[in-house]
Amino acid sequence: MSDPAAVLADLRAESEEVDALVGELTDEQWALPTPAPRWTVAHQIAHLAWTDAAALLAATDPEAFAAETGKALAAPDRFVDDGADEGAALPPAALLARWREGRERLHRVLAEAPPGTRFPWYGPAMSAVSLATARLMETWAHGQDVADALGVVRTPTARLRHVAWIGLRARDYAYLVRGLTPPAEPFRVELTAPNGELWAYGPEGAAGVPHAEGQGRITGPALDFCLLVTQRAHRDDTALTAVGADAEEWLGIAQAFAGPAGGGRAAKGAA
Numbered sequence: 001m002s003d004p005a006a007v008l009a010d011l012r013a014e015s016e017e018v019d020a021l022v023g024e025l026t027d028e029q030w031a032l033p034t035p036a037p038r039w040t041v042a043h044q045i046a047h048l049a050w051t052d053a054a055a056l057l058a059a060t061d062p063e064a065f066a067a068e069t070g071k072a073l074a075a076p077d078r079f080v081d082d083g084a085d086e087g088a089a090l091p092p093a094a095l096l097a098r099w100r101e102g103r104e105r106l107h108r109v110l111a112e113a114p115p116g117t118r119f120p121w122y123g124p125a126m127s128a129v130s131l132a133t134a135r136l137m138e139t140w141a142h143g144q145d146v147a148d149a150l151g152v153v154r155t156p157t158a159r160l161r162h163v164a165w166i167g168l169r170a171r172d173y174a175y176l177v178r179g180l181t182p183p184a185e186p187f188r189v190e191l192t193a194p195n196g197e198l199w200a201y202g203p204e205g206a207a208g209v210p211h212a213e214g215q216g217r218i219t220g221p222a223l224d225f226c227l228l229v230t231q232r233a234h235r236d237d238t239a240l241t242a243v244g245a246d247a248e249e250w251l252g253i254a255q256a257f258a259g260p261a262g263g264g265r266a267a268k269g270a271a
Helices: 004-022 041-060 062-074 079-088 092-112 128-150 160-169 171-176 222-229 245-253
Strands: 188-192 198-201 217-221 241-243
Touching: 004 041, 004 092, 004 128, 041 062, 041 079, 041 092, 041 128, 062 079, 079 092, 092 128, 128 160, 160 171, 160 198, 160 222, 171 245, 188 222, 217 222, 217 245, 241 245
Parallel strands: 188 217
Antiparallel strands: 188 198, 217 241
């Protein structure tokens, strides 16, 4: 089991890195478009603040959170955009203050959660560690959108391990949300971390030529894998290698986030 304090420390560090990107922006820069259709830099931060608020509600008032999930089910194609629109309409200073206050309150609640506590979410209930990992993944992914809008190249860190892990755990979800049947067998995934370390997941027996059951192997940079599973890069723009048709298929549909199947980004240079 992951150390809750370590995961929360990484979440704080990830949030502070994104905060540093936007903390001194002009009003004009807050209005810059990001790769997400119709979303500005302000929309990206508003979404992080909105989701932090939802997580805080889930952790402190499950009944009120259940009412919010009902709204999501009633408007699955709009509720995320509506939340981002509402926050993006605020003055940048007010939006930034909302995000900072909300994420700090969530951090305290998760840090104080008794061991074994599980919180409701839009999918299965989550532990404090899982919820913090999900928040880190989203913070990193939406931070990438902000960085792309600003023309900033971020230095990858070991915090990518959390993003890679949740992407791997969400493998079957990516199939199910598309009405597809997940492969019966796990894949062997070997990722090169930013410091050159090897992060390996899955059975070594899946590392060779795939068997009839659908085993396969994926290798490549951890950064590329994280960009792919958060749908911040097209499969063709990564240095990932897949052995086996099942493994290749997954790389074409992978998503680390809950909700409807994402469209992903177009390949660079695509018309």
